[in-house]
Amino acid sequence: MKTVLITGCSSGYGLETARHFHAQGWNVVATMRTPREDVLPRSDRVRVVALDVTKPESIAAAIEASGPIDVLVNNAGIGLFGAFEVTPMATAREVFETNTFGVMAMTQAVLPQLRARRSGVIVNVTSSATLAPMPLVAVYTASKMAIEGFTASLAFELEEFDVRVKLVEPGYGPSTSFTSNGGARMQGLIPEPYAPFAQRIFASLGQPSAVTRESDVAEVVWRAANDATGKLRFPAGPDAVALARST
Numbered sequence: 001m002k003t004v005l006i007t008g009c010s011s012g013y014g015l016e017t018a019r020h021f022h023a024q025g026w027n028v029v030a031t032m033r034t035p036r037e038d039v040l041p042r043s044d045r046v047r048v049v050a051l052d053v054t055k056p057e058s059i060a061a062a063i064e065a066s067g068p069i070d071v072l073v074n075n076a077g078i079g080l081f082g083a084f085e086v087t088p089m090a091t092a093r094e095v096f097e098t099n100t101f102g103v104m105a106m107t108q109a110v111l112p113q114l115r116a117r118r119s120g121v122i123v124n125v126t127s128s129a130t131l132a133p134m135p136l137v138a139v140y141t142a143s144k145m146a147i148e149g150f151t152a153s154l155a156f157e158l159e160e161f162d163v164r165v166k167l168v169e170p171g172y173g174p175s176t177s178f179t180s181n182g183g184a185r186m187q188g189l190i191p192e193p194y195a196p197f198a199q200r201i202f203a204s205l206g207q208p209s210a211v212t213r214e215s216d217v218a219e220v221v222w223r224a225a226n227d228a229t230g231k232l233r234f235p236a237g238p239d240a241v242a243l244a245r246s247t
């Protein structure tokens with residue numbers, strides 16, 4: 001039986017991905033900053049493990065507690081919406097610590113075992129913002145674009161060891177906790193000169209033609225983890241799929 005370790009399972013895409021892999025008969029190591037057993041099915045194939053991807057000691061302890069892993073899903077991420085001009089560099093660094101360096105650190109932590117066994121898959125969850133630029137998310141997009149380039153390059157050196165890497169690019173998912181989790185970080189990031197522009201953007205976001213559901217992402221992460229075709233990029237959700245086709 002295969003084992004998947006997923007980061008950021010307390011809500012949203014990560015939680016649904018954990019449920020999906022469990023439903024497919026896998027062992028699931030569902031990691032969270034604040035472990036909660038009650039959000040996942042009670043099962044001897046589900047383990048909830050504490051993990052903050054920005055903390056090296058937390059990563060080491062989680063990998064130690066998890067045992068052998070076949071698939072790593074780097075899903076944990078934080079959002080940032082605001083005008084770049086007024087975004088504190090400390091906030092930009094905070095976004096990169098989770099979305100970019102957290103993914104790199106987790107990848108480095110599991111690679112020795114995957115390389116030694118000459119098998120395994122790493123799935124990095126980025127965003128449809130990498131498919132076509134969107135306004136007022138410059139720092140967030142940069143943090144995810146970095147992972148697109150990182151993953152595409154890594155694919156070559158890991159192919160040598162039969163380890164696969166994949167990108168899942170979800171679309172806009174208003175039903176996750178993504179916006180509420182970013183609320184405090186975004187305070188004051190739309191100053192007066194940017195307000196009319198931001199209001200137009202908010203209005204268009206309020207009436208999307210299509211949105212991404214948690215189950216869309218869970219199914220695509222599953223497909224990416226089991227893909228044997230060499231495909232790198234997997235847009236997830238109807239809006240992301242449409243965007244990928246149009247670019």
Ligand SMILES: NC(=O)c1ccc[n+]([C@@H]2O[C@H](COP(=O)([O-])OP(=O)(O)OC[C@H]3O[C@@H](n4cnc5c(N)ncnc54)[C@H](OP(=O)(O)O)[C@@H]3O)[C@@H](O)[C@H]2O)c1
Binds near residue numbers: 008011032
């Ligand atoms: N929703 C969207 O519109 C959207 C669109 C495209 C891509 N994405 C990406 O999809 C992924 C999942 O987002 P979501 O929409 O499901 O949002 P979410 O409901 O906020 O879930 C994000 C998860 O990441 C966790 N997390 C944050 N910082 C962490 C850290 N330092 N270490 C470990 N876990 C951490 C959160 O845990 P806590 O509960 O501890 O905060 C939460 O479980 C993210 O990478 C996001 O960038 C989202």
